Amino acid sequence: MEPKEFLDELKTLFVTRLKFEPRRVADVGFETALPKGVEGSVGLDSLDFIELGIAIEERFGIVIDESQDLAEHFASFGTLCRFIAERVKTP
Amino acid sequence: MTQIVVTGLGAVSPFGVGVKAYWDGVRSGTCAIRPVTLIEADGFRCRIAAEVPGPLPGSARRSRGDRMALGAAREALDDAGLGACERREMALIVGAVGGGMLEGEAWYWALKRGGRRLRAPQLSLRSILPWSHAEVIGSRLGLEGPRETIVTACSSGAASLAIAADLVADGVVPAALAGGADTLTRLCFMGFNALRLLDPDPCRPFDRDRRGMSIGEGAAFVVLEDAAHARARGARVYAELAGYGMTTDAFHVTSPHPAGEGMVRAMQAALARARVEPGAVGYANAHGTGTLQNDRIEAGALREVFGDGGLLVSSTKSMIGHTMAAAGSLEAVATVLALVHETVPPTAHLTTPDPEVAFDCVPGAAREVSLECAISNSFGFGGQNVTLLFRCP
Amino acid sequence: MRVAGVGLLTGWGEGLAALPAHARRAAGSRSLIPLAAPPLGGERFRRATRECLFGVTAVYALLREAGLGSEAIAGGDTALIYVTAGGYGASNRAFIEAAASAGRESGGALYFPYTAPSAIPAEVTIEFGLRGPYVILIGGAAATIEALGQADRMLAEGTCARALVLAVETFAECADLYARGRWLVEWPLVEAAACALLLPGGNGMMAGPAERASPLEEAVRRRVGETLACAPLIGLALACAAGDDPWELTGQWRGRRLALRGERSPAGPRR
Numbered sequence: 001m002e003p004k005e006f007l008d009e010l011k012t013l014f015v016t017r018l019k020f021e022p023r024r025v026a027d028v029g030f031e032t033a034l035p036k037g038v039e040g041s042v043g044l045d046s047l048d049f050i051e052l053g054i055a056i057e058e059r060f061g062i063v064i065d066e067s068q069d070l071a072e073h074f075a076s077f078g079t080l081c082r083f084i085a086e087r088v089k090t091p
Numbered sequence: 092m093t094q095i096v097v098t099g100l101g102a103v104s105p106f107g108v109g110v111k112a113y114w115d116g117v118r119s120g121t122c123a124i125r126p127v128t129l130i131e132a133d134g135f136r137c138r139i140a141a142e143v144p145g146p147l148p149g150s151a152r153r154s155r156g157d158r159m160a161l162g163a164a165r166e167a168l169d170d171a172g173l174g175a176c177e178r179r180e181m182a183l184i185v186g187a188v189g190g191g192m193l194e195g196e197a198w199y200w201a202l203k204r205g206g207r208r209l210r211a212p213q214l215s216l217r218s219i220l221p222w223s224h225a226e227v228i229g230s231r232l233g234l235e236g237p238r239e240t241i242v243t244a245c246s247s248g249a250a251s252l253a254i255a256a257d258l259v260a261d262g263v264v265p266a267a268l269a270g271g272a273d274t275l276t277r278l279c280f281m282g283f284n285a286l287r288l289l290d291p292d293p294c295r296p297f298d299r300d301r302r303g304m305s306i307g308e309g310a311a312f313v314v315l316e317d318a319a320h321a322r323a324r325g326a327r328v329y330a331e332l333a334g335y336g337m338t339t340d341a342f343h344v345t346s347p348h349p350a351g352e353g354m355v356r357a358m359q360a361a362l363a364r365a366r367v368e369p370g371a372v373g374y375a376n377a378h379g380t381g382t383l384q385n386d387r388i389e390a391g392a393l394r395e396v397f398g399d400g401g402l403l404v405s406s407t408k409s410m411i412g413h414t415m416a417a418a419g420s421l422e423a424v425a426t427v428l429a430l431v432h433e434t435v436p437p438t439a440h441l442t443t444p445d446p447e448v449a450f451d452c453v454p455g456a457a458r459e460v461s462l463e464c465a466i467s468n469s470f471g472f473g474g475q476n477v478t479l480l481f482r483c484p
Numbered sequence: 485m486r487v488a489g490v491g492l493l494t495g496w497g498e499g500l501a502a503l504p505a506h507a508r509r510a511a512g513s514r515s516l517i518p519l520a521a522p523p524l525g526g527e528r529f530r531r532a533t534r535e536c537l538f539g540v541t542a543v544y545a546l547l548r549e550a551g552l553g554s555e556a557i558a559g560g561d562t563a564l565i566y567v568t569a570g571g572y573g574a575s576n577r578a579f580i581e582a583a584a585s586a587g588r589e590s591g592g593a594l595y596f597p598y599t600a601p602s603a604i605p606a607e608v609t610i611e612f613g614l615r616g617p618y619v620i621l622i623g624g625a626a627a628t629i630e631a632l633g634q635a636d637r638m639l640a641e642g643t644c645a646r647a648l649v650l651a652v653e654t655f656a657e658c659a660d661l662y663a664r665g666r667w668l669v670e671w672p673l674v675e676a677a678a679c680a681l682l683l684p685g686g687n688g689m690m691a692g693p694a695e696r697a698s699p700l701e702e703a704v705r706r707r708v709g710e711t712l713a714c715a716p717l718i719g720l721a722l723a724c725a726a727g728d729d730p731w732e733l734t735g736q737w738r739g740r741r742l743a744l745r746g747e748r749s750p751a752g753p754r755r
Binding site for chain 2: 531560564576579581583593596597598599601602603605606607609610612614615616617618619620622623627630634637638691738740
């Protein structure tokens, strides 16, 4: 999968699983931040991150190791796409 | 101001039926968290919980929750020595969440998976909702006064005592039966699994390496009475419910306020109502769920109210898990018995104390100490905080 | 206590003006009159369930009715007492159904917190910054009578400076289940959300058992239909609009009928 495809898949999860309105995620890019409180972010809180983690595991068939600090991977759409791409390649 | 005293205790816990079994288990630091048997747990991250062992009191035609509630309520009323005539005017305040959901879910899943029309068992539909416990207790035990079902998530059991104390203090009734009941349900087990809040192993509140909570089930009730009424009938007094505080965080549907602001205000309100200085409180039965967030924030809130002094803090949930709507009332019973026996029950599985927790959390073994006052904290989803403050009579 | 205002939404529309003269006739063959989706949206309410939105909307309706801004109720001096008999049915059903078909943890994290009835008042406290005492009662109209009595006692004691009594009832998602429970309703089920703002002063209240329905209870059922826990608050709105004083509210739930009436005696037990 190309990086752009990962981004599109994530956008779909934001709409189907996190209940975002489609137009809210239409123009997000790799640089758009995820966590609430960060400027220009889509404003995810702890509850959203849990659901997003589960959604990613189910969609991409990967396992996210929760014992490690995931904050840097869940910082923006770009970091998250890279994180998923690496695990899809080397399961 | 009317003095409110505790004159009866009843419990059905993962240690079995009765207050004695409960206190023996809690005092000895025994862990009742085991593999789940009531529901299908295959495939979940966490497959353990603290279930109430059989046989349960009462008719098998009632829901599990109703049977546990009825058993604990009956024990508390008998313990208080209240006759039919006195029971009739008592208030009944029940904290509940799951109701008869365990049976309701079984029926619904069978219906869905069987793909054919199943006849709804009358039992499960009649008793599925949380007010069923109050209806069953009220009608079976003859309580005809005010009757309320309180649902403030995980603080329901504690809130019920606070509401009941209000009714007695305001002279609406001379005595009230208050407590909570909850069974394990698929909804709760799946939900907390989905939130990644459950430890695959028995929970370790206040341990540096804690990984989440464990779920439990049970029921507990207390009789709260106007002290003058209790004296007049020569009742045994366990403790005084000297104060309580109820506050909301107005912050988030699941996360507590990061500074524990609402928790602090609940504890301060309980102290103010009881006119007790923080130094007089020797023991805090913590909400202590074992999640990273709760324990750290609660410890911070306790420190803000009580300072770094000699307050002993322990978590009953380390032994019986989080019993949801029953938790606040089961923990109130443990707090009252700690005062009665001058024994602080321990926190189980606490091997590496969290350096961020500034208190002695009584690892492993109970501590005999002289106590004047003790508090019990309960915090629910949505930032609904309750603190109960008990004082030796 | 004094009633400073009642905000009201029903399947018939906002406020008393929207109510028909006779609910059964107005409903015709419909057994359920749903509430229209409230005009709340955006990021803040992305996850909130329908019943949460109605709770928040009812408080906004109250503020409009009473001519107050949000700041008038924010803070630690406002108590919130929430009552519902079935307002959490939809979220519980949705969660159980998703689990029964998809299994396991699918979709659970976002929706599980909303299966607790307390999610509705929690969203209200967050929206309006209510940080005072709270009570959540489960039950129909009789529970709302208890709630009003509780508010009166809290105000008299000074536990709070003002109290909101809020009720929300939604039925649409569980219409088929309600249809099984004929014991519950003879009238059209009408979704509703109502919130009363109560202040200290005025007459004291006494909640106690009642033998029969008060004219207000009958008027609410006749005009609105079955609204379970919302009914006494709608009755309060009708009484205020008509300038009735004193009024007598009654409410029934599962064979128990309670009344709220009269003046508090200055001393001694009230029952």
